[in-house]
Amino acid sequence: MGKYRTYLFLIMANLFWAGNYVFGKYVVAEMTPVQMTFSRWLIAVFLLFPIAQFVERPNWKSVLKEWRILVLMSILGLVGYNFLLYEALRFTTSMNAALVNAMNPALIVLFSSFFLREKISLAKGVGLLVSLLGVLLVLTNGQLQLIFQTEYNLGDLLMLAAILVWTFYSILGRKMKGLPPISATAVSALMGLLLILPFFLASGIHLPLSPKATMGILYIGIFPSVGSFIFWNASIREIGASRAGIYLNLITVFTAILSMLLGNPITLAQVLGGLLVFAGVYITGKKDKGIRS
Numbered sequence: 001m002g003k004y005r006t007y008l009f010l011i012m013a014n015l016f017w018a019g020n021y022v023f024g025k026y027v028v029a030e031m032t033p034v035q036m037t038f039s040r041w042l043i044a045v046f047l048l049f050p051i052a053q054f055v056e057r058p059n060w061k062s063v064l065k066e067w068r069i070l071v072l073m074s075i076l077g078l079v080g081y082n083f084l085l086y087e088a089l090r091f092t093t094s095m096n097a098a099l100v101n102a103m104n105p106a107l108i109v110l111f112s113s114f115f116l117r118e119k120i121s122l123a124k125g126v127g128l129l130v131s132l133l134g135v136l137l138v139l140t141n142g143q144l145q146l147i148f149q150t151e152y153n154l155g156d157l158l159m160l161a162a163i164l165v166w167t168f169y170s171i172l173g174r175k176m177k178g179l180p181p182i183s184a185t186a187v188s189a190l191m192g193l194l195l196i197l198p199f200f201l202a203s204g205i206h207l208p209l210s211p212k213a214t215m216g217i218l219y220i221g222i223f224p225s226v227g228s229f230i231f232w233n234a235s236i237r238e239i240g241a242s243r244a245g246i247y248l249n250l251i252t253v254f255t256a257i258l259s260m261l262l263g264n265p266i267t268l269a270q271v272l273g274g275l276l277v278f279a280g281v282y283i284t285g286k287k288d289k290g291i292r293s
Helices: 003-027 033-055 060-064 067-088 094-101 104-115 122-139 144-149 154-173 181-202 211-239 241-261 268-285
Strands: none
Touching: 003 067, 003 094, 003 211, 003 241, 033 067, 033 181, 033 211, 060 181, 067 154, 067 181, 094 122, 094 154, 094 241, 094 268, 104 122, 104 154, 122 268, 181 211, 241 268
């Protein structure tokens, strides 16, 4: 795969992920987070299995032998993260959610040092502090004194919980190097559907959805769930996770552009906080060789 094609894949992957924040905000107005999570992976699973078979040609029995860790990854990354993300979008803006999410690579470095005994360099330490300052600016809308008043937007706190869940998912994923990634995701998605099915059936979904919500859930099920994952993993194989990780910052950039195109305002505090998050994540990931998402 050529260099320019790899960069195009990275750009497309993060553009699709940004759309998940923007369009998810519209879908959550008509569907609960449980319904959105189930519907998303129901759509994705019908695409992931054929694509995995075509691209990776896996030994499905070998994949299923790792069912315990796949169930755990399903609970964390496919069900837990997405449920918390969509719950967060009920209370906060797409832009805030994307900005908080931009701290994720730095958070992975911090937790990897604790659980995987990876050393944190001075550059990583500075990056973590800069990223934290940026996130606090976003959470407090530029009024840092609010940190001591615990007056936070519930959605922003839920987004912090979401990236914490994704961090554990990412660390766990490092121990699955022997499994083909698309196949593992396909099986995890199927397991996630089985786990969430009782809650979905009890949720009492109301049909039909509006055209906007229908298009939104189709977008989420196809592009972020399938397209981003394939583009991301294809790129990592070419240039490595550390170089690809810097491109995660594009999620916030694209979310800002999409939000502005849709007429949503962006505050100066969000801009400044976002710039600090970008700077911190860049400093953290510049020399890191282990960040995955």
